[in-house]
């Protein structure tokens with residue numbers, strides 16, 4: 186952010202989103218609120234930015250498209266979004282099949298949940314690392330239900346060597362897309378005293394600096410400042426660092442510890458209970474929702490918080506899980522399913538395991554020998570000439586020709602392989618192929634899945 190106004194706008198919007206008493210002050214006395222904080226901005230325009238970013242229509246104060254603060258603020262974030270979009274293009278994948286499968290996962294998640302569909306910036310990445318076993322923070326809203334911290338993967342000479350070999354394998358096998366995940370999932374990056382060393386190796390080998398989100402920015406400011414210096418202003422401006430805000434006191438502490446200038450490029454994620462942010466109804470959030478009762482009624486919604494579609498590698502436990510994002514449910518309370526877990530001792534094991542997992546589970550084409558079932562969100566309606574398949578506010582229809590209606594009925598009744606469907610309908614050659622093509626169409630969009 187170059188403009189002198191942007192740090193102030195960011196400060197105001199951070200507080201407006203996170204702190205209800207600040208929000209009230211801004212709404213009722215915008216000029217006095219700005220003056221008391223030493224901010225010389227136009228009060229109506231400042232309130233308009235806050236209100237528009239929070240969809241608070243009664244406080245809009247400028248005609249649509251005519252707030253220069255908002256234009257500047259949005260241009261800044263659009264530039265960052267574009268940087269991230271450039272990282273996930275098809276040519277970032279070394280393997281076309283993994284790319285296709287990854288696109289299908291995204292289509293499915295967007296079909297399952299309209300609010301995910303409204304956010305174009307949500308992608309699913311094929312590789313995440315964890316550099317600790319568990320997380321010391323234990324946020325009450327943790328959507329992936331991180332277990333308690335037990336130990337860290339330290340930067341010993343042997344561990345550093347293994348780490349570098351694994352990164353080389355990943356970038357060779359996956360391509361540049363390997364750099365789009367992160368070096369944490371159900372972990373807090375700064376729990377690990379050597380986190381930065383691992384990250385700098387990652388940047389050197391994969392050529393991309395993954396994002397770091399920390400929930401303990403107030404615990405180790407000098408360490409974080411040193412980290413920001415090492416990243417450099419360009420990386421920080423490209424949202425390389427985010428602070429998760431667990432409670433209001435922490436927000437205020439962070440705003441005391443770090444200057445406006447330091448915070449201007451750090452995205453604050455207001456996860457405190459009073460904020461306007463909604464929690465995922467998954468992981469620890471399920472228990473928190475129960476505890477909050479009526480007060481939590483608008484605070485939660487059902488969406489998967491996990492953006493891994495591929496490998497989660499825990500370097501401490503030496504495990505690799507093949508993960509797919511899921512809408513949180515009784516079967517998948519943490520918003521993801523683990524298809525298979527392998528362990529590794531060395532880089533050779535890792536490479537063999539990685540290939541096996543992607544070749545087994547990342548299938549862009551519908552297998553004929555696996556049980557198929559309809560996605561639990563999929564509603565099926567039979568019309569005169571077609572069958573409609575509906576997800577969350579989006580749908581498609583397919584002609585009712587050949588054995589298709591019977592095949593849909595068979596698979597709706599119980600999970601069945603396509604091979605068994607062909608047999609039961611005596612569908613051979615061209616008929617079988619036409620059935621496969623229709624189910625493939627549904628599979629690519631997430632309406633049909635395989636067990």
Ligand code: SF4
Pocket residue numbers: 320321322323324326327328329330331370371372373400
């Ligand atoms: S949200 Fe992040 S920091 Fe908080 S418990 Fe979960 S993994 Fe740890």
